[in-house]
Amino acid sequence: xxxxxxxxxxxxxxxxxxxxAGDDDIETALPSPTTLPVGEAATTTTIQTAxxxxxxxxxxxxxxxxxxxxxxxxxxxxxxxxxxxISMVRxxxxxxxxxxxxRPEVLNWxxxxxEQTAALDPDVVVLTLGSNDDQALTGAxxxxxxxxxxxxxxxxxxxxxxxxxxxxIIAEGRTLVLVGVPIVRDGGRSAEYNTINTIFxxxxxxxxxxxxxxxxxxxxxxENGNYADYLPNEAGEAVKYRADDGIHLTGAGGDVVAKQxxxxxxxxxxxxxxxxxxxxxxxxxxxxx
Numbered sequence: 001x002x003x004x005x006x007x008x009x010x011x012x013x014x015x016x017x018x019x020x021a022g023d024d025d026i027e028t029a030l031p032s033p034t035t036l037p038v039g040e041a042a043t044t045t046t047i048q049t050a051x052x053x054x055x056x057x058x059x060x061x062x063x064x065x066x067x068x069x070x071x072x073x074x075x076x077x078x079x080x081x082x083x084x085x086i087s088m089v090r091x092x093x094x095x096x097x098x099x100x101x102x103r104p105e106v107l108n109w110x111x112x113x114x115e116q117t118a119a120l121d122p123d124v125v126v127l128t129l130g131s132n133d134d135q136a137l138t139g140a141x142x143x144x145x146x147x148x149x150x151x152x153x154x155x156x157x158x159x160x161x162x163x164x165x166x167x168x169i170i171a172e173g174r175t176l177v178l179v180g181v182p183i184v185r186d187g188g189r190s191a192e193y194n195t196i197n198t199i200f201x202x203x204x205x206x207x208x209x210x211x212x213x214x215x216x217x218x219x220x221x222x223e224n225g226n227y228a229d230y231l232p233n234e235a236g237e238a239v240k241y242r243a244d245d246g247i248h249l250t251g252a253g254g255d256v257v258a259k260q261x262x263x264x265x266x267x268x269x270x271x272x273x274x275x276x277x278x279x280x281x282x283x284x285x286x287x288x289x
Contacts, residue, residue: 047173047210048123052274053084060120062094063128066181069249071095073258074126080262080271089120100132101161104139110165117172125169126261128179130200131247133158134192148192155199163203170210175268177261178204182216183227185246190227212264219256 051057057080061071071093080086094116099107109129117125137146137157146153169176178200181193197217204213220241222228227246230238241253249257265271 050270051085056085056087057124058087058089058122059124059126060089060116060122061126064099064131065097066131066248067128068093068095069251069254070257073254078258078262085271089122098132100129102133102135102137110168124175124177126177130181130196133196134189159199162199166203166207166211170207176211177214178211179214180216182220185227209268212268214261214264216257219260
């Protein structure tokens with residue numbers, strides 16, 4: 001309407017004068033995944049597998065609103081960070097509420113990540129997405145919108161987006177840690193999130209060890225496999241892990257996810273052998289047996 005009435009012209013004139021033409025353009029294109037023969041690696045780029053205070057793992061943390069609390073736990077209390085074996089490329093969580101892969105016109109995550117990795121050069125990208133993707137997919141090939149009612153089409157297109165994002169990151173020589181959506185109070189949404197998590201898991205498995213899928217589902221189930229606000233901690237005390245909305249996590253819940261991320265990173269990378277090397281060198285230098 002504003003374009004038809006010419007009321008958008010003054011803004012365009014000012015942008016052109018300030019050399020900022022195109023500031024209002026929205027990029028909605030999404031990458032397609034690289035198609036790989038079975039058994040072949042997604043990239044031949046060599047990645048570092050051992051880290052230490054002299055060569056720390058550079059880590060970026062971000063995603064949708066479910067990334068914020070666990071991400072803060074990663075930034076504040078991640079093992080190895082205080083010792084210097086892991087360093088954060090940002091001082092904060094790059095969290096964007098109500099975003100995901102479903103609606104690139106809200107935030108184009110592949111493009112945003114491309115900008116972040118180019119500027120900050122992390123070794124590992126810890127990304128949480130999916131909780132806002134249980135909806136129609138806009139920006140499909142040809143400009144189409146795919147509703148959830150078209151289940152098969154929806155799964156195929158969402159899988160394409162997930163695979164494309166994974167391939168983009170690992171082609172840069174980085175490792176992607178993709179954190180799944182936890183079980184939620186709403187049973188209907190849980191079923192939809194289960195579909196999303198399955199796609200994450202299957203696409204990660206195709207890319208060997210370059211994509212680590214962190215499954216948070218069972219972390220927040222009770223003994224009967226149901227959603228629970230409170231669960232016993234390691235000491236057997238009941239702790240509230242879920243926020244009142246039945247979706248997000250409390251600080252304690254965020255700590256649980258952060259610990260799981262670290263466990264899986266430790267399985268994939270050497271983050272501790274430098275301690276033995278340092279201790280041995282120190283002992284030899286002082287002559288202490």
